[in-house]
Amino acid sequence: MTKNHNYYIYIMSSINKVIYIGVTNNLAIRTAQHKSGQIKGFSQKYKCKKLIYYEYFTDIKDAIKRETEIKKWRRDKKIKLIELLNPNWLDLSYNFNKNT
Numbered sequence: 001m002t003k004n005h006n007y008y009i010y011i012m013s014s015i016n017k018v019i020y021i022g023v024t025n026n027l028a029i030r031t032a033q034h035k036s037g038q039i040k041g042f043s044q045k046y047k048c049k050k051l052i053y054y055e056y057f058t059d060i061k062d063a064i065k066r067e068t069e070i071k072k073w074r075r076d077k078k079i080k081l082i083e084l085l086n087p088n089w090l091d092l093s094y095n096f097n098k099n100t
Contacts, residue, residue, distance in 0.1 A: 007063035009055050009070065011082060012048035013089060019078060020048040023067045027054060031093040051093040053082045 008027045012020045012034050020043045024030035033039050035049045042048070057063040070078060086092065 005058055005060065007057040007060050009057070009063050009067045010051060011053040011070075011078070012043060013050045013052045014047045015050075016046075017089070018046040018048060019052075019075075019082075020046070021067060021071050021078075023060075023063050025060075027051075028093070035093070050089070050091040052086050052089050052091070054092065 005025065007023065007025050008030075009021065009023050010027060010030070012022070012031075020034075022030070022039075022043075030039075031051045034043055034051075037044050037047075037049075055063075055066060057066070070081070073081075082089065
């Protein structure tokens with residue numbers, strides 16, 4: 001019996017467009033943790049509270065591989081990736097739980 005798993009790589013941004021890249025198995029909860037300042041370190045220091053990009057995976061190894069890949073990129077390449085799907089850097093977390 002195979003169980004489906006959900007994993008995400010995600011990019012959070014500050015109002016000054018400082019970006020943080022991470023991986024999680026629950027994007028809604030992790031985004032809420034960033035917004036409330038619960039994620040210590042870089043994200044908290046630079047107030048990365050806006051979800052601006054994410055990708056979905058069913059295998060954690062694939063998600064970690066992609067996260068590592070993107071983290072190695074130059075900033076301009078990361079920005080191109082973000083702006084390909086979210087040119088205005090809108091907070092995508094506002095779409096969570098719209099129907100509840």
